[in-house]
Amino acid sequence: MSAGRWAYTRLLWLAAPFIALRLAWRARRQPEYLRHVAERFGRYGEAPRSPVIWIHAVSVGETRAAAPLVEALVQRHPEHSILLTHMTPTGRETGRRLFGDRLLQAYLPYDYPFAVRRFLAHFRPTLGVLMETELWFNLIAGCRQARVPLYLVNARLSERSYRRYDRFRGLAAEALGALEGILAQTEADAGRLIRLGARRVEVVGNLKFDLTPPAAQLAQGQALRALFGSRRPVFLAASTREGEETRVLDAVARLHVPGLLTVIVPRHPQRFDEVATLVARRGLTLQRRSEARPIAPETQVVLGDSMGELFAYYAACDVAFVGGSLVPLGGQNLIEACAVGVPVLVGPHTFNFEEAAERAVAEGAALRVVDEAALAGAVAALLADAPRRRRMAEAGRAFAQRHRGAVERVLARISAGIG
Structure with missing residues (x-):
């Protein structure tokens, strides 16, 4: 583990009590935050029997953006299970409304190494997709170690976000460099990602244009x-x-x-x-x-x-x-x-x-x-x-x-x- 990721992981452990308190606090307004809590630490039910294509969409906007890609993958790879992971109950509910029971849904675990290992061992994804700007440093490193090709898709990085990540340039460059590929929305997004240390960056456009009004x-x-x-x-x-x-x-x-x-x-x-x-x-x-x-x-x-x-x-x-x-x-x-x-x-x-x-x-x-x-x-x-x-x-x-x-x-x- 690099020095930067070691420091990041140590901070995560120090923040653990506050993460639990924040979860409980958010549950005051959205009780759904207390459902499936075990998943947030890498504990899941029955393992899938078919090979898995995994897409992570943190909340509502990313889930909706992923919809045309999910539909295309369902049609082209019927022999695979599609796993859609989220971090918020509203993202999970949006996925349920969009796709019903046609795919698997779960929470992505918090970015602790032990939870990441459990997640990858349980689902054993053939391939992973992170939607937009989701840099989970231990998750990316875990996928690299488990030889799971991981792509950052519909990638965007505003100038404001670039400045935030630039304060941790070494850690950001390590994570971006470990990705199999980065498919950016625009040339400006690609340029900022490259300045942070990303490699294998391509501009493919915005998936949200491919979403047809139902x-x-x-x-x-x-x-x-x-x-x-x-x-x-x-x-x-x-x-x-x-x-x-x-x-x-x-x-x-x-x-x-x-x-x-x-x-x-x-x-x-x-x-x-x-x-x-x-x-x-x-x-x-x-x-x-x-x-x-x-x-x-x-x-x-x-x-x-x-x-x-x-x-x-x-x-x-x-x-x-x-x-x-x-x-x-x-x-x-x-x-x-x-x-x-x-x-x-x-x-x-x-x-x-x-x-x-x-x-x-x-x-x-x-x-x-x-x-x-x-x-x-x-x-x-x-x-x-x-x-x-x-x-x-x-x-x-x-x-x-x-x-x-x-x-x-x-x-x-x-x-x-x-x-």
């Missing part, structure tokens, strides 16, 4: 729109993060659009009640999506307190703001909204999707707003201009279609490692 969810969107009221203008704030709903509601307060219905879908389900309370404190009339009843004419805000319906929400609105971007959190995935064909608004903070956001704006599929006042102005202008909304919708679909193809490029690269 027909069932598009139909569900039509049903949602009927519940909302087909003649009411609908503004959607999707995947909002903590501190952002206040800004969205400030923007809505500036609007004077007759009959406007605002739909807010928080990114994390544990915040549903918090957002409902925030809306109530504003004196606004609220209904929850979970009530599954028509929206009353006097209702001003709908809380999207459901899981796995984001495409439906996009299909049911006139204008969509994609969250995580009015606050400095890097933004959520705007590609899904573009693919559905809805005019998209994003805030100034989109470093998690910088190239996609810049291209969407340049190609007329999205508009960038700098604050809540600009958000209000953009929503008002778009709701008053149906031809402009149609042009942006068409540009969004074309933008999403134009950049597809990453799944085939990834498959071509990793197929040699699949028996």
Whole structure:
């Protein structure tokens, strides 16, 4: 074990009590964190009987990004079991909703050497895929020792993340150099990874462009729109993060659009009640999506307190703001909204999707707003201009279609490692 990884592992052991406390703390809001706890330490049930292709998707966004790759692997390698691992209950639930019982699901263990050994001995994967930027130093070293080819796929590294990893350049370079291959989203991502010491880096594009809006969810969107009221203008704030709903509601307060219905879908389900309370404190009339009843004419805000319906929400609105971007959190995935064909608004903070956001704006599929006042102005202008909304919708679909193809490029690269 290198000196850097020894120090990292020692810190993990020192942090063990705090990791357990954090798990218990998070379980206060999401009791699911206390389910399958043994898996987090490398203890699993019955071992799979068929060879395993393993994909790690830490949470919701990575799980959704992995979906087209998972589907392609299921079709092309029916003799293999697909194992999808996560770190969060919401990621695990997203995988269950997307794939049902067609594949195996488990938590990836914490990055202790003993837990990594148990995980690899139990599942014995033929090949492993880490989605986006998941550098687990002992896991990567364990796969190298067990001769499990491990790829970093859909890899991205913002300038902010690069600076964080650069403080531990030796350890990062050791991990990146031990990977079988790194398949980056963009040239900028590849460049930053190479500067950190990565080798065998290729640019293959973003898997999220290959995710086709499910027909069932598009139909569900039509049903949602009927519940909302087909003649009411609908503004959607999707995947909002903590501190952002206040800004969205400030923007809505500036609007004077007759009959406007605002739909807010928080990114994390544990915040549903918090957002409902925030809306109530504003004196606004609220209904929850979970009530599954028509929206009353006097209702001003709908809380999207459901899981796995984001495409439906996009299909049911006139204008969509994609969250995580009015606050400095890097933004959520705007590609899904573009693919559905809805005019998209994003805030100034989109470093998690910088190239996609810049291209969407340049190609007329999205508009960038700098604050809540600009958000209000953009929503008002778009709701008053149906031809402009149609042009942006068409540009969004074309933008999403134009950049597809990453799944085939990834498959071509990793197929040699699949028996």
